[in-house]
Amino acid sequence: MANGSQCLIVAAFDFGTTYSGYAFSFNDSPHDVIINKSWAAGSGKLISLKTPTSVLLNEYDEFDSFGFDAEDKYSSLAEEEKHHGWRLFRRFKMVLHNQRISRSATVEDLEGEPFPAKPIFTMSLKYLLQHLLDALSMRTIGTRETDIKYIITVPAIWGVAAKQFMREAAIEAGIDGDRLKLALEPEAAAVCCEALGHTLVGHKFMVVDLGGGTADISVHEKQSDGSLKNIHAPSGGPWGGIYVDANFIEFMAELFGTMAINALQSKDMYDYFDMIRDFEVKKRKFEFDSQSDITFRIPIILKEISEEQCHQSLSERLASLKYGRKVFTRGRDKLGVNSSIIQNWFTEPVSKTVNHISRVLKEQRMKDVGLIVLVGGFADSPYVQQRFRQELPEKQLIVPGEAGLAVLKGAVMFGHKPDIISSRVMDHTYGVKINEIYDEEKHPIDKKVYRQGEWRVENCFEIFVRANDDVPVDSKVTRNFTLSDNPDYVVIHRTQNEDPIFTTESGCDILGTLAVDAEIGIPLLEQEIQVTFMFGDTDLHVLCTHFNTGIVKTLTLNICN
Secondary structure (H helix, E strand, O other): OOOOOOOOOEEEEEOOOOOEEEEEEEOOOOOOOOOOOOOOOOOOOOOOEEEEEEEEOOOOOOOEEEEEHHHHHHHHHHHOOOOOOOEEOOOOOHHHHHOOOOOOOEEOOOOOOEEEEHHHHHHHHHHHHHHHHHHHHHHHHOOOHHHHEEEEOOOOOOOOOHHHHHHHHHOOOOOOHHHHHHHHHHHHHHHHHHHHOOOEEEEEEEEEEEEEOEEEEEEEEOOOOOOOOEEEEEEEEEEOOOHHHHHHHHHHHHHHHHHHHHHHHHHOOOHHHHHHHHHHHHHHHOOOOOOOEEEOOHHHHHHHHHHHHOOHHHHHHHHHHHHHHEEEOOOOOOOOOOOOHHHHHHHHHHHHHHHHHHHOOOOOOHHOOEEEEEEEEHHOOOOHHHHHHOOOOOOOEEOOOOOOHHHHHHHHHHHHHHHEEEEEOOOOOEEEEEEEEEEOOEEEEEHHHEEEEEEEEEEEEEEEOOOEEEEEEEEEEEEEEEEOOOOEEEEEEOOOOOOOOEOOOOOOOOEEEEEEEOOOOOOOHEEEEEEEEEEEOOOEEEEEEOOOOOOOEEEEEOOOO
């Protein structure tokens, strides 16, 4: 596998809930990160260094387009009533926030119809990969695809199964798994901030990555050798910018009627996306202490549909609602909204994030964390920044320029120097299921069973590493066991409990199973295996070596529910 110092190019994909993009840099200038700048909405109102995470399938369920192109083409088809059978998928990444994700998971298209999730993720990554390769072919001569090391960013708060799901989708998209590494989003942002020259040495600092879907939080200490030590398990929740968008749509549905919004979404997609993109521009500029009314452009067709369905003029409908003078029309196609209403759209997701951060910072080991680095697309919001400063006044706040690109840039830099993260704090206790010899001082009497000539206890949790342990990136933990059956099974478990006794306890999950075949002709009790957990990387690796046969097996995660 090409490592960061051997590859010629590191390319990173930031696969976001709302927007996605890619960037790359060359080995001889790793900090000179090049970001694709050609994404633009068809309306031209929203220029972005990323493109929407939207996928369009044709009537045969085949990939057609991605990003702004997908949204605009679907809009065009809808205008001409030719979109029937075509399927548009938006903001589907949040399906992986579910800790119980499986390979059979589905996502819903714009009309609420389900479709297998894995192909949608694979199509998206395949498109981004080809876009990257095309961009590189125009920049360099003689560069081979095998010269590229790939990084894909993932939320630190994702479970093992979600990370494995993304890795599998990337490999199915054509990315060589041996040249692929996952980067945790807040860690990548920390690498970017360190490279930008922020004075972090000796400091304990928190990185808050506010994206479209999630708030993803990690805490680090920069070491004297330049490496970053993770000092708190990843945390966060579904508190990103899309929840402000959802509040806006709910508000519009209240004003114009749910049926009118649905009709606009299905029949006048251009107007619908223009409305959404206009709101995105306003959302990015809205300030916490704003006293001014904000004007939104509304499609005339939405107003007409609403008046036809509600049998009253928009002015009459507004007068009947609870908003009084806080909501009013301006001309034929504009809506004035008082800033206090817009503040309410931001309040819940931002409050959940700030409250969570406050709880983390109150932990004893977090007392001397004095710096918060705020990154992610939602972090560009003046409202968000002002709320942080107001509610966490004792902390220094850093918001790097182009905060929405910090994860992407940092992921590229991380790819060149993956050992910059020296250790991580474990978010779970990991181990295997074993049978122990019965100990009356340790085990309940009703747990003992008679096996192989002695009293034993089944389903015991053999701990390899505990939750909240500080684990170096290259750490390995090894245990030896004798076989008790043919085949025997090494069952990998995890739990958030620091001291589990049994794998049957509430909260214990099975991550995977390794089947081990015994050597014929040798008694089972004379056959020994070695199980090795390799911790500290962004992926979990488990190896099982049979001493007699020399056969080595690798953990395959159990996400096939």
